[in-house]
Amino acid sequence: MIPLCDLREQYRSLKAEIDEAMQRVAAEAHYILGPNVKALEQEIAAFCGCRFAVGVANGTDALHLALRAMNIGPGDEVITTPFTFIATTEAIGLVGATPVFVDIDPRTYNLDAEQIEAAITPRTKAILPVHLYGQPCDMERITALAAKHGVAVVEDCAQALGASYRGQKVGSFGAAGCISFFPSKNLGCFGDGGMVVTNDGELYERVEMLRRHGGKVKYYHDELGLNSRLDELQAAILRVKLPHLARANQLRRERAYRYNELFAGAAEIELPHELGASGAFLPQPKASAPSGELVAAVYHQYTVCVPNRDAVSRSLTAGGVGNAVYYPVPLHLQRVHASRGYAPGSFPCAERAARRCLSLPMFPELSDDQQQAVVRALGASLSATAAPAAGV
Numbered sequence: 001m002i003p004l005c006d007l008r009e010q011y012r013s014l015k016a017e018i019d020e021a022m023q024r025v026a027a028e029a030h031y032i033l034g035p036n037v038k039a040l041e042q043e044i045a046a047f048c049g050c051r052f053a054v055g056v057a058n059g060t061d062a063l064h065l066a067l068r069a070m071n072i073g074p075g076d077e078v079i080t081t082p083f084t085f086i087a088t089t090e091a092i093g094l095v096g097a098t099p100v101f102v103d104i105d106p107r108t109y110n111l112d113a114e115q116i117e118a119a120i121t122p123r124t125k126a127i128l129p130v131h132l133y134g135q136p137c138d139m140e141r142i143t144a145l146a147a148k149h150g151v152a153v154v155e156d157c158a159q160a161l162g163a164s165y166r167g168q169k170v171g172s173f174g175a176a177g178c179i180s181f182f183p184s185k186n187l188g189c190f191g192d193g194g195m196v197v198t199n200d201g202e203l204y205e206r207v208e209m210l211r212r213h214g215g216k217v218k219y220y221h222d223e224l225g226l227n228s229r230l231d232e233l234q235a236a237i238l239r240v241k242l243p244h245l246a247r248a249n250q251l252r253r254e255r256a257y258r259y260n261e262l263f264a265g266a267a268e269i270e271l272p273h274e275l276g277a278s279g280a281f282l283p284q285p286k287a288s289a290p291s292g293e294l295v296a297a298v299y300h301q302y303t304v305c306v307p308n309r310d311a312v313s314r315s316l317t318a319g320g321v322g323n324a325v326y327y328p329v330p331l332h333l334q335r336v337h338a339s340r341g342y343a344p345g346s347f348p349c350a351e352r353a354a355r356r357c358l359s360l361p362m363f364p365e366l367s368d369d370q371q372q373a374v375v376r377a378l379g380a381s382l383s384a385t386a387a388p389a390a391g392v
């Protein structure tokens with residue numbers, strides 16, 4: 001069995017340090033907003049190249065509270081991608097604003113920067129790019145457009161902590177970067193956790209207050225807030241893992257490029273693309289160091305597009321190869337957004353990706369033997385499931 005993601009191996013390699021950190025929290029009994037949360041906030045802010053960070057309960061709250069702190073609310077529009085996890089638009093909906101979708105670039109699965117401007121209206125308050133699968137969005141164009149139209153940028157970095165664009169870490173481009181520490185994320189804790197990073201002191205203060213029931217002073221409440229704090233225990237675990245993140249991300253890149261090599265010549269498999277140094281797309285980035293390239297993706301997922309995706313997925317599962325579909329239904333076609341007037345065909349690239357995308361095993365400890373077995377299994381599954389109707 002080759003898992004999609006193997007968290008046990010990661011724990012085993014850091015067990016002594018993690019166990020010790022957890023025991024220290026238990027012994028010191030400062031369980032809520034203690035010294036580990038404070039220290040982790042500073043460490044993550046520094047890691048992202050930002051001045052401030054606020055630990056919150058999960059990545060969804062990070063998005064929600066960032067939008068709240070920016071006074072985005074009813075009547076406002078936020079431009080985002082339909083090809084993301086539901087949390088992205090949940091956050092927009094929770095503040096009472098309207099998500100406005102723009103189709104993706106089929107090569108990167110991320111917001112197509114070329115199409116954003118046409119969606120900007122006088123109600124647009126923010127652009128919310130999602131660095132899906134760990135691949136940075138085209139931040140140069142997105143930030144330029146945002147500046148031109150006087151709208152904010154809020155980055156959904158849930159899947160991309162440590163990824164960079166022209167040497168700058170994601171999360172540091174806009175008003176706020178929103179991070180998830182869900183266990184399977186590149187930096188994951190042992191439950192739920194999240195963080196907002198920002199360079200804006202006022203935004204920092206506001207999120208910090210909102211996460212603790214809307215007040216700066218205990219039992220004095222200035223506005224309606226939330227109970228959304230990162231646990232001290234989770235922060236202690238994350239502090240052990242953070243120093244290993246850059247190396248783990250580099251290993252993910254190497255695994256991704258190895259897949260690209262192994263899949264070379266398999267015409268029916270569409271491989272992930274990265275933006276190259278000149279802004280051109282590299283169809284198959286090589287395992288060489290990313291320096292000089294425009295982006296350094298961190299391959300939270302290694303996702304390909306294949307014909308007969310659902311049958312291929314079933315066949316891989318039957319053969320003991322972990323795989324997953326992120327995501328089978330684009331958000332504009334979800335029932336929760338049914339009243340917004342979108343229909344099949346509204347965003348053809350997102351819909352095509354939803355029909356064909358398939359994520360393969362990806363984690364830093366994935367071995368070369370395992371990768372070769374995945375590649376063989378995918379080839380066999382494609383042959384076994386090939387049908388005249390292939391190639392939707």
Ligand SMILES: Cc1ncc(COP(=O)(O)O)c(C=O)c1O
Pocket residue numbers: 058059060061084085087088130156158159179180181182192193194
């Ligand atoms: C793109 C994206 N945004 C937001 C979230 C929300 O993060 P969390 O699960 O920590 O609330 C996730 C996590 O699953 C995600 O993948």
